[in-house]
Amino acid sequence: MPRIENDIKLDFKDVLLRPKRSTLKSRSEFTVFTAVHKHYSVEDWQEFAAKQPECLENVAVSTGTGEADFQKMSAILAAVPQLRYICVDVANGYSEHFVHFVKDVRQKFPSHTIMAGNVVTGEMVEELILAGADIIKVGIGPGSVCTTRKKTGVGYPQLSAVIECADAAHGLNGHIISDGGCTCPGDVSKAFGAGADFVMLGGMLAGHCESGGETIEKLGKKYKLFYGMSSEVAMKKHAGVLAEYRASEGKTVEVPFKGPVEATMRDILGGVRSTCTYVGAAKLKELSRRTTFIRVTQQLNTVFGNDG
Secondary structure, three states, X not given: OOOOOOOOOOOHHHEEEOOOOOOOOOHHHOEOOEEEOOOOOHHHHHHHHHHOHXXXXXXXXXXXXXXXXXHHHHHHHHHOOOOOEEEEEOOOOOOHHHHHHHHHHHHHOOOOEEEEEEXXXXXXXXXXXXXXXXXXXXXXXXXXXXXXXXXXOOOOXXXXXXXXXXXXXXXXXXXXXXXXXXXXXXXXXXXXXXXXXXXXXXXXXXXXXXXXXXXXXXXXXXXXXXEOOOOXXXXXXXXXXXXXXXXXXXXXXXXXXXXXXXXXXXXHHHHHHHHHHHHOOOEHHHOHHHOOEEEOOOOOOXXXXXXX
């Protein structure tokens, strides 16, 4: 018989943060990392390092879990020794092979910071940290161009996943990244409030000058293609074909061109700063300790639409 868990799990849309008395006079008093996809070559990395050396301390090299992936990652880190972060990036972090791969990476690179994922449960977070990972990427299916939940029926509401995984990670001196599900600056604040140490954004940063993806023009308007890395478009672009044994678990959308990303980042950071003033957190790391979530049936007044 299948088992059904009785406790309710929540997404970002299901809650709001409760305000608290604050000693902060202004949001200006609040004092406020990039994983590069795994398809770049050693030569691509060397060119990037030569042109943008100041970025290398905040960039992670991503890898899959095959033998060829391990060799390529090792070659990149040998060619660009300034890189200190490794992201072991797979859609399903629940295989024994994945855990063994993390152990192998830790053995070869004992001083690097290792990110690994994706998972959504506390017990898997603990296993990966004990295997050698420092930061666990949390999220299965919440992303705007991810179709894993539709294709497989597998997933976990993101807010509850972050709360439970953060609790498991922090007990072992590990950290987590909330990966997916954010649609607005308020969701970013909720992820931090739930205990995330980092928040990963895809859809919110799509469509900008700095974003990847092809730029197209329709009826005088510009768009950028945004697609999931498990989509058919991504598979054909990076592997040449969508293998017969797998289904596409991502979609491709046309995002209106938004110009430079700076304005979007200012909006996101401004929202997080404002959150902190509402709950009395002087630093970002204090936000989770100052957060009380309240369940809601509706967040927004939609008389004039959902934008704004």
